[in-house]
Amino acid sequence: MKQLLSRKLRLFITCLTLSVSSFYAQAKDELTLRYTANAGVIIASGPSRVLVDTFFSRTFGRFHALDREGHKRIYSQQIPLALATHIHGDHFTSGPVIGYLNSNPSTTFAGSEQVVTQLRGKVKDKQLVSAKLGPAEKMSFEKNGMTVSMLNMPHGDGQFATIQNYAQYIDINGWKVLHVGDAAIDLDNTAKLGFDELQIDVAIVPYWYLFTEGGKEQMELIGADNWVFVHMPEEDIDRFDQALKKKRSDAETLSLKNKTVKYSREI
């Protein structure tokens, strides 16, 4: 009887171990993109999390920004890595970033030199990562098992010519995610960045890629397996959502309307 019980117990323990390990395998293998505001996204997989273009306060009268409560919700989470693509106020505002980095001293923040310059002297130097990148240049670093590459993808001509826009490529738990910020359509520059080697699982791009000349070609050069559109004007979200789905039924959107996108794959 004792032997039978112990065999049963062993079997139970084995089953428990299997189900716990398959739970972790599943959790590890899922990728979640959670909308915060405008182009702001929390990227999560397994125990890893990254913030991209999350802390900002300007709407330019068109875009959704987090209110105080929304910022508080993010402040309540200790996320080891925060990234910003560029200095525009609908992607980055120094105040909330400084507050977050000071209350999370082990968090690393990376972005364009213009962005990081605004933080120097206000947070610990070791929390900041940046580099001055020339056309089609990139740099990489690691944080908590994640690899990040910042790729110089210009914001555009004219008034945007001086804005450094660094696309953020993150290898998180085996998922390869790209967030281009406000990268303009620039086929020459994009072709030189070597996207073939990056093998992107999910690319997060502004909605206008589908409505701008050359957008389709730029997406082909990036060559992601999956697409997520962001940066839709708040009042037109329904209209853009429908138009985007019509043009790319396989793509997803992240907005006030659709706040979470999940991907999973077998190991």
Ligand SMILES: [Zn+2]
């Ligand atoms: Zn911009």
Ligand SMILES: [Zn+2]
């Ligand atoms: Zn923008």
